[in-house]
Amino acid sequence: MQAVLLLLLLAGASKGLDSTCDATQDAACYGALGGPVYLQLMRNTSGHTLSFHNERKAIFTLRPSKTVFYKDYNTPSFLQRWQFVPDNGTLIINPAERKDAGTYRVRIFNKSTGKSVGEHTVQLIIEAPVSDVDLSISCSANEEWRVRCSSNGDSPQYSWYLDGRPLSEADADLSADIQTLLLNGNVTGELTCSVSNHVNSTNTSVLLLDVCSGISSVFISVWLAEIIILTSLLVGGYYIYIRNKRTHTPDERKDQEVELTPTSSY
Ligand SMILES: *[C@@H]1O[C@H](CO)[C@@H](O)[C@H](O)[C@H]1NC(C)=O
Ligand SMILES: *[C@@H]1O[C@H](CO)[C@@H](O)[C@H](O)[C@H]1NC(C)=O
Ligand SMILES: *[C@@H]1O[C@H](CO)[C@@H](O)[C@H](O)[C@H]1NC(C)=O
Ligand SMILES: *[C@@H]1O[C@H](CO)[C@@H](O)[C@H](O)[C@H]1NC(C)=O
Ligand SMILES: *[C@@H]1O[C@H](CO)[C@@H](O)[C@H](O)[C@H]1NC(C)=O
Ligand SMILES: *[C@@H]1O[C@H](CO)[C@@H](O)[C@H](O)[C@H]1NC(C)=O
Numbered sequence: 001m002q003a004v005l006l007l008l009l010l011a012g013a014s015k016g017l018d019s020t021c022d023a024t025q026d027a028a029c030y031g032a033l034g035g036p037v038y039l040q041l042m043r044n045t046s047g048h049t050l051s052f053h054n055e056r057k058a059i060f061t062l063r064p065s066k067t068v069f070y071k072d073y074n075t076p077s078f079l080q081r082w083q084f085v086p087d088n089g090t091l092i093i094n095p096a097e098r099k100d101a102g103t104y105r106v107r108i109f110n111k112s113t114g115k116s117v118g119e120h121t122v123q124l125i126i127e128a129p130v131s132d133v134d135l136s137i138s139c140s141a142n143e144e145w146r147v148r149c150s151s152n153g154d155s156p157q158y159s160w161y162l163d164g165r166p167l168s169e170a171d172a173d174l175s176a177d178i179q180t181l182l183l184n185g186n187v188t189g190e191l192t193c194s195v196s197n198h199v200n201s202t203n204t205s206v207l208l209l210d211v212c213s214g215i216s217s218v219f220i221s222v223w224l225a226e227i228i229i230l231t232s233l234l235v236g237g238y239y240i241y242i243r244n245k246r247t248h249t250p251d252e253r254k255d256q257e258v259e260l261t262p263t264s265s266y
Helices: 002-014 215-248 250-260
Strands: 020-022 027-032 037-040 048-053 058-062 067-069 082-085 090-093 102-110 116-127 131-139 144-152 157-162 180-184 189-196 201-208
Touching: 020 027, 027 037, 037 116, 058 082, 131 189, 131 201, 144 189, 144 201
Parallel strands: 020 037, 027 116
Antiparallel strands: 037 090, 048 058, 048 102, 058 067, 082 090, 102 116, 131 144, 144 180, 157 189, 189 201
16 A cells, blocks of 8 residues: 555656656657756767757757757747757757647758658647646535536646545546536545646645535524524514613603503503
8 A cells, every 4th residue: 555655656756847758759748838848859869960840940950069050949038948958869948838839850860971860750738737726515405515626727637536545436426527526415534636737736635524414404494593583582672672661761751651652551
């Protein structure tokens, strides 16, 4: 159990934003918006050179002495974010922007002959990391917990846990929109909503302490009872107040008596 948990944590950590995407062959790579993106474009850098293109034009090429960026990309704002490390064949984009997303072509050449030895395509997808998970919960009239999880970030995927275990079909109606969950009212424990996308994941939990058992109808009867008690207290209090006034305030007594005379015959 401990080992499994540790493994999961490690898996989560290796998914971190600083990991390098293997783009040495046809690949789809995900990068976090605003974070650094590492793309390893070639494995064996010795004796090889490469060029990097988008769908329309060449972006840079590796020359014996250095990396040369072509015209449109040879600008301070671009060079501040894009860097190619010849030693390990890694392209670093930091911070990544949405406009960096796209389809790129990598061409690898034999350095001494200049002949092409390979070509592959790298799809770069930029996603905003998930954040600010919000969990709202209510007890519906038909004795079910209705739980809704929401978050920021691109393409969030939701998953649910009860006391750390994945929620089973027995506990919940998982067929519905997975962002909204209907749980049997008798379910108690720590409910966790975990949100992830390709670049980040996060979670939040809530404690279900009481059973959800038609709380709304109980609530209404309590509310009605309170109204009745309050009304009786107010009416009774006013009645006593009037009586006290009649017996203890001589100045107003005459006026009161005039008004109260008809009723005093009861
Ligand atoms: C890299 O390429 C060089 C030259 O072709 C070769 O001698 C070397 O063994 C290669 N290294 C790896 C790890 O493939
Ligand atoms: C480049 O080509 C030459 C001549 O064909 C060959 O001897 C050499 O091994 C090649 N280098 C690499 C890195 O493949
Ligand atoms: C390649 O080198 C750069 C700069 O030293 C480093 O930041 C990066 O982590 C390296 N990547 C790999 C895959 O070794
Ligand atoms: C992932 O999301 C969490 C929650 O918003 C945030 O605290 C964390 O910094 C994010 N990680 C990265 C690497 O962006
Ligand atoms: C909760 O209620 C369902 C039916 O609504 C029932 O099948 C299940 O056994 C109950 N679980 C507990 C722990 O009472
Ligand atoms: C929730 O996130 C914490 C770290 O932020 C992690 O240790 C835990 O395993 C996560 N729980 C689930 C159910 O994903």
